[in-house]
Amino acid sequence: MTDGPNTPQSARDQANTTERAVWEQLDRVQDPEIMRPITELGMVQGVSVDEAGHAEVSILLTIAGCPAARRIEADTQAAAAAATGVTQASVEVGVMTPSERKAFIERVRGDRGSRPVQFGPDSLTRVIAVTSGKGGVGKSSLTAGLATALAAQGLTVGLIDADVFGFSIPSIMGLSRDGQTVQPTQVGDMILPPVAHGVKVISIGMFLGDEDPRTTAVSWRGPMLHRTIEQFLRDVWFGDLDVLLLDLPPGTGDVAISVGQLLPQAEVLVVTTPQEAAADVAVRSALVARQTGQKVLGVVENMSGFVQPDGTVLDLFGAGGGKLVAERLSDEEHGVVPLLGSVPLSPGFRIAGDSGDPAVLTEPNDPAAAEVLRIAHELSRHGRGLAGRPLTVTPR
Numbered sequence: 001m002t003d004g005p006n007t008p009q010s011a012r013d014q015a016n017t018t019e020r021a022v023w024e025q026l027d028r029v030q031d032p033e034i035m036r037p038i039t040e041l042g043m044v045q046g047v048s049v050d051e052a053g054h055a056e057v058s059i060l061l062t063i064a065g066c067p068a069a070r071r072i073e074a075d076t077q078a079a080a081a082a083a084t085g086v087t088q089a090s091v092e093v094g095v096m097t098p099s100e101r102k103a104f105i106e107r108v109r110g111d112r113g114s115r116p117v118q119f120g121p122d123s124l125t126r127v128i129a130v131t132s133g134k135g136g137v138g139k140s141s142l143t144a145g146l147a148t149a150l151a152a153q154g155l156t157v158g159l160i161d162a163d164v165f166g167f168s169i170p171s172i173m174g175l176s177r178d179g180q181t182v183q184p185t186q187v188g189d190m191i192l193p194p195v196a197h198g199v200k201v202i203s204i205g206m207f208l209g210d211e212d213p214r215t216t217a218v219s220w221r222g223p224m225l226h227r228t229i230e231q232f233l234r235d236v237w238f239g240d241l242d243v244l245l246l247d248l249p250p251g252t253g254d255v256a257i258s259v260g261q262l263l264p265q266a267e268v269l270v271v272t273t274p275q276e277a278a279a280d281v282a283v284r285s286a287l288v289a290r291q292t293g294q295k296v297l298g299v300v301e302n303m304s305g306f307v308q309p310d311g312t313v314l315d316l317f318g319a320g321g322g323k324l325v326a327e328r329l330s331d332e333e334h335g336v337v338p339l340l341g342s343v344p345l346s347p348g349f350r351i352a353g354d355s356g357d358p359a360v361l362t363e364p365n366d367p368a369a370a371e372v373l374r375i376a377h378e379l380s381r382h383g384r385g386l387a388g389r390p391l392t393v394t395p396r
């Protein structure tokens, strides 16, 4: 926004000492969807404090009744009330005009016009696509657990539920309860992903309108699926992310190929169970990713032995599947594909996932949650391999 006579910046410049103290407090109020201060986003229109210390703050929201409205209003009120010299604070809430909204979108996105797909080859965001051969191996639970664990480490994390037919991320992340799914805020053509447990999340399950996601099927063919993934990467505003995780549908279908085309620099994490029979199909899903130029980051075995109350381990689904997949994917051309971890079967992990409160936060000592936390730590410790990537700085 330019600093004209009636802009927030000029209002701030003309503020007296107490009003300046209020502005400084407001610098700490974040828009919960954009995760940037409301002052920086131009959402604070004015601050006035009278002689009795009564502060009045006027803020502008993008659209009336946006999901974040109450929280922004409450946080603004609390911040203003905490400023030195303020005895009482009230907030006046308005809604942006179309031109203010347009300026807001430009400010947030930093663009004017056509937008490329985010997280393309030049992006510094690490993109990890989680795939599996078979369904039901716990791919979505692990993806959600890893995303939450990485966010808890302080990274900025996005999560795309690309499992269009079997979307389950909204409920695992607590964004869908009793058939009601949180819907993203839409500002112009910019879609703001809801934030859950510190992770920006988007899923087809958020675009079903009033339909109950528990009883609604999405039956699309390839081109429609491709457009959806493309739209998620173009119109959903994630901002700068350290890591973007994608929960792919099981198998080797259209979505995996689209992700490979749109995000060729993505690394692929393969989830499998300990059953040897699951290994072949898990290997195939990784080979499809390789065909589109993606690198296989590693393998995670899920539903490994069940730790019984007496401490003995019961291998319900057999043993060795993860190791087998990792070995089959390792060769001279691609190097060693590591087995990054083995996540045991754990009732607590399942119960937490069903309730929308990931076990990595609520039950960090649960054996499955602890292993997911360890894998997340390993992932962030090693970072993305830069070998073969063009340098983005030009030597002088």
Ligand SMILES: Nc1ncnc2c1ncn2[C@@H]1O[C@H](COP(=O)(O)OP(=O)(O)OP(=O)(O)O)[C@@H](O)[C@H]1O
Pocket (backbone or CB within 6 Å): 132, 134, 135, 136, 137, 138, 139, 140, 141, 142, 163, 166, 167, 168, 249, 250, 302, 303, 304, 343, 344, 345, 346, 347, 349, 350, 351, 353, 354, 368
């Ligand atoms: N380590 C584990 N211990 C116990 N239960 C688990 C574990 N991992 C996943 N589950 C449970 O298994 C079920 C299937 O998991 P999930 O939905 O994550 O699988 P998926 O591979 O994503 O399936 P699909 O691809 O078919 O959507 C869920 O009920 C989940 O809570």
